[in-house]
Amino acid sequence: MTHYAEEMDRLKERLLAMASHAESAVARSIRALVERDDALAREVEAEDNVIDQLEIEIDDIAIHLLAKAPLATDLRLTTVAMKISQNLERVGDSSVTIARRAIDLGAEPQLKPYVDIPRMAAMSLEMLRDAISAFIDHDPAKARAVVPRDSDVDNINRQLHRELSSYMVERPATITRCLNLMVISKSLERVADHAQNIAEEVVYLYEAIDIRHSAPKPNEAQNPGS
Amino acid sequence: MTHYAEEMDRLKERLLAMASHAESAVARSIRALVERDDALAREVEAEDNVIDQLEIEIDDIAIHLLAKAPLATDLRLTTVAMKISQNLERVGDSSVTIARRAIDLGAEPQLKPYVDIPRMAAMSLEMLRDAISAFIDHDPAKARAVVPRDSDVDNINRQLHRELSSYMVERPATITRCLNLMVISKSLERVADHAQNIAEEVVYLYEAIDIRHSAPKPNEAQNPGS
Numbered sequence: 001m002t003h004y005a006e007e008m009d010r011l012k013e014r015l016l017a018m019a020s021h022a023e024s025a026v027a028r029s030i031r032a033l034v035e036r037d038d039a040l041a042r043e044v045e046a047e048d049n050v051i052d053q054l055e056i057e058i059d060d061i062a063i064h065l066l067a068k069a070p071l072a073t074d075l076r077l078t079t080v081a082m083k084i085s086q087n088l089e090r091v092g093d094s095s096v097t098i099a100r101r102a103i104d105l106g107a108e109p110q111l112k113p114y115v116d117i118p119r120m121a122a123m124s125l126e127m128l129r130d131a132i133s134a135f136i137d138h139d140p141a142k143a144r145a146v147v148p149r150d151s152d153v154d155n156i157n158r159q160l161h162r163e164l165s166s167y168m169v170e171r172p173a174t175i176t177r178c179l180n181l182m183v184i185s186k187s188l189e190r191v192a193d194h195a196q197n198i199a200e201e202v203v204y205l206y207e208a209i210d211i212r213h214s215a216p217k218p219n220e221a222q223n224p225g226s
Numbered sequence: 227m228t229h230y231a232e233e234m235d236r237l238k239e240r241l242l243a244m245a246s247h248a249e250s251a252v253a254r255s256i257r258a259l260v261e262r263d264d265a266l267a268r269e270v271e272a273e274d275n276v277i278d279q280l281e282i283e284i285d286d287i288a289i290h291l292l293a294k295a296p297l298a299t300d301l302r303l304t305t306v307a308m309k310i311s312q313n314l315e316r317v318g319d320s321s322v323t324i325a326r327r328a329i330d331l332g333a334e335p336q337l338k339p340y341v342d343i344p345r346m347a348a349m350s351l352e353m354l355r356d357a358i359s360a361f362i363d364h365d366p367a368k369a370r371a372v373v374p375r376d377s378d379v380d381n382i383n384r385q386l387h388r389e390l391s392s393y394m395v396e397r398p399a400t401i402t403r404c405l406n407l408m409v410i411s412k413s414l415e416r417v418a419d420h421a422q423n424i425a426e427e428v429v430y431l432y433e434a435i436d437i438r439h440s441a442p443k444p445n446e447a448q449n450p451g452s
Contacts, residue, residue, distance in 0.1 A: 049439065052438070052439035053439070055438075056438065056439065059305075063301060063302065063305060066292055066301050066305070067301055075289060075292050075293055079285075079288075079289060079292070079305070082305065083308075083312070086309070086312070165401060165402065168398065168401050169399075169401050172394065172395045172398045173395075175391060175394050175395055175401075179391065179408075182405075210282055210285075212278070212281075212282065213278035213279070213282065
């Protein structure tokens with residue numbers, strides 16, 4: 001194997017490591033919320049720098065690869081890797097936001113059992129896993145299938161936003177807790193957005209078709225939770 | 227001038243056009259809010275696709291430039307241009323969010339004159355302009371000076387979030403309007419984050435030093451408005 005191919009493999013391997021850290025961070029931030037586990041939330045916060053460092057490392061490898069004047073397909077792979085990495089870095093940030101809000105919520109009595117939020121988390125994480133495995137398996141059809149699922153997560157976020165708004169009006173004492181839950185719901189909606197972005201990059205990579213901005217804005221569309 | 231240099235100039239020119247569209251979108255969305263001008267808000271929404279198309283065009287030019295195996299500094303310039311473009315695209319999204327919330331707010335009586343929000347908008351837009359002009363003028367010192375200003379915008383967002391939270395508790399009838407204002411404030415805070423990201427990329431470009439993730443998270447730091 002040439003040195004170039006080895007380095008390309010390293011790029012993919014680091015990207016996979018980053019994806020796995022990002023997924024785990026989201027999952028653990030939600031577990032910290034549901035189980036009211038402050039120590040776990042603080043762990044998620046503290047470990048975000050691992051994800052940040054991976055982003056920098058991936059950029060370095062990518063710039064290095066670009067400098068070797070590879071084929072057009074390698075160029076696309078490399079720039080797509082940089083974009084995927086940037087999206088994963090933001091998934092990491094979302095999990096930190098969730099973890100911090102979980103800590104705030106842990107300090108007050110729980111409003112009610114969380115049902116929608118773990119469901120949204122499961123959906124967003126599945127989108128993320130599918131987008132990454134579409135990238136690894138060269139499977140643009142799988143990536144295309146991720147894109148429309150974003151609107152399911154949007155809908156739950158919107159509905160939860162409405163419910164929490166009404167709840168705040170009825171019981172102003174719960175406003176702070178409701179605001180924290182809105183932020184968590186919005187953060188999960190963003191994880192789904194990033195999964196969608198990654199999926200779109202994967203389609204572009206393997207089909208050389210740019211499907212970004214061809215549908216209504218994922219994170220918008222008159223979304224009261226945006 | 228070689229064809230390569232011409233294309234590089236075109237890349238910069240398109241990026242400047244994109245920056246100017248993004249700045250104008252934010253400024254007009256805030257004007258729509260303050261002047262309760264629905265038509266202007268709808269214009270901002272409708273014109274977001276110009277920014278989206280510029281992002282795609284810039285990526286195309288960048289990929290094309292990368293394929294020509296340029297010097298290491300040209301590689302950095304090209305990948306940085308792609309990242310700046312991605313940040314500007316999100317500034318465009320923020321302005322659409324603001325415009326939509328301005329329309330919602332226009333349908334109800336105004337809570338009070340807006341003071342902090344136009345101030346935040348002015349600060350964020352100035353950061354954005356400085357980051358872009360640091361890029362154009364090869365001025366990493368100017369870019370470095372943008373970075374710490376993000377925390378001023380964060381502070382106003384945080385304070386506004388606190389004020390609006392208390393207001394909601396006192397007057398539950400204003401909850402919907404307060405939530406809309408929180409989203410607008412948060413959107414402006416994000417514009418400042420994107421300006422900071424751009425500034426960090428400019429430092430990286432001209433000093434080859436990566437200053438990302440070297441300070442506390444811009445959009446976080448126990449920020450109740452995040």
